[in-house]
Amino acid sequence: MKQFLLTALLTLTCVSGVNASGLKSLESFVKTVKTGQADFTQVVTSPAREGQVPKVKTSSGQFEFSRPNRFRFDYVKPFVQTIVADGQTLWLHDVDLNQVTARKQAAVLGSTPAALIASAADVQALQADFVLTDAPEKDGLQWVLATPRSKDGQLQSVRVGFRATGDAAAASSTLEVLEILDSFGQRSVLTFRQMKLNPPLAVTAFAFKPPIGADLIRQ
Numbered sequence: 001m002k003q004f005l006l007t008a009l010l011t012l013t014c015v016s017g018v019n020a021s022g023l024k025s026l027e028s029f030v031k032t033v034k035t036g037q038a039d040f041t042q043v044v045t046s047p048a049r050e051g052q053v054p055k056v057k058t059s060s061g062q063f064e065f066s067r068p069n070r071f072r073f074d075y076v077k078p079f080v081q082t083i084v085a086d087g088q089t090l091w092l093h094d095v096d097l098n099q100v101t102a103r104k105q106a107a108v109l110g111s112t113p114a115a116l117i118a119s120a121a122d123v124q125a126l127q128a129d130f131v132l133t134d135a136p137e138k139d140g141l142q143w144v145l146a147t148p149r150s151k152d153g154q155l156q157s158v159r160v161g162f163r164a165t166g167d168a169a170a171a172s173s174t175l176e177v178l179e180i181l182d183s184f185g186q187r188s189v190l191t192f193r194q195m196k197l198n199p200p201l202a203v204t205a206f207a208f209k210p211p212i213g214a215d216l217i218r219q
Helices: 024-034 114-120
Strands: 035-045 057-067 068-077 081-085 087-093 099-104 130-138 139-147 153-163 172-184 187-197 215-218
Touching: 024 130, 024 139, 024 172, 035 139, 130 153
Parallel strands: 099 215
Antiparallel strands: 035 057, 035 187, 057 068, 068 081, 081 087, 087 099, 130 139, 139 153, 153 172, 172 187
16 A cells, blocks of 8 residues: 555646536646645555455645645554655655655656646646546546556556535636546545645755654665
C-alpha cells in the first residue's frame, strides 16, 4: 500500500462554467490554479481473493502543491508518512520504519496523476502522456477519464470528478474526487475537503531534509 501511495497524487479545484464538461474544467484548472491546499481522505480497496471480501484501508491527511513540480502529502492517520516533491527529488518518509526513500523526480512522475496538477502547463501537454476523454456524469459530478499512453507503468487509469457550484452569475466547478486504478486491480479513491485556491505558499513548504538517524535509500 505504501508503494501505491506514490501513484495517488492528484487534486484540487478549478474555476469554469457550470455547464462545462469535465475536460473544460480540467483545462481551466491547469491554466489558472498555480497553488493549492486541501484535506483529503483516501480509501484503498484491494481485489478480493476467492472466497474472501476485499480489503479496505482508509487514511487521511493534508495536501498542498505549487506548480510546476512541487507538492506535498502529509498522511496523519492511521500512520504518519510524508511524500514531498521539491522539483528535483521525490522523497518518501516512513516514520514507523524510520526510513527515507529518495528518487529522481523526473524519472518517477511520468504518466502519474501528479502530472495533472504539478507539471503540465495546458491540456495539450498532458495529452503527450494521457488519453483524456469526457466520461458520463455520475453522482452529480462531471468526470474526466485519463488513460496513460504508456502501457509499462503500474497505473491503469485515473478518473477525476468535478462538482458544479455557484449560480449563473458566479459559476465554478470544484474537483472533488480522484479515482485511481492500478494494473493489479487495486483502486484508490481520494476525496478532498476545505480546498484553498492559489494561496501564498513558501518555497520552504516543499523542502525536505531526512531526519537524523533515519535510513536513507536512494533509487
